Amino acid sequence: MLCPCGCGDSIELMVMKGVAPRWTIHADAKNRPTLHPSIWRQSGCGSHFWLKSGRVVWCRPESQVNRF
Numbered sequence: 001m002l003c004p005c006g007c008g009d010s011i012e013l014m015v016m017k018g019v020a021p022r023w024t025i026h027a028d029a030k031n032r033p034t035l036h037p038s039i040w041r042q043s044g045c046g047s048h049f050w051l052k053s054g055r056v057v058w059c060r061p062e063s064q065v066n067r068f
């Protein structure tokens with residue numbers, strides 16, 4: 001997936017070889033993904049957000065919600 005902040009970086013969540021999956025994904029009745037825990041990029045733009053029911057929820061004081 002592309003970083004939702006618009007920086008253009010791609011975020012590779014599921015393709016880390018040799019390590020146990022760090023995130024768990026739950027799909028709701030409409031097959032919208034919810035990801036746990038939150039996604040926090042330690043490099044690049046430093047985005048920190050949740051993915052809840054297919055929507056990006058920013059972990060910022062000025063929280064905003066973007067449609068995926």
Ligand SMILES: [Zn+2]
Binds near residue numbers: 003004005008045
């Ligand atoms: Zn970004």
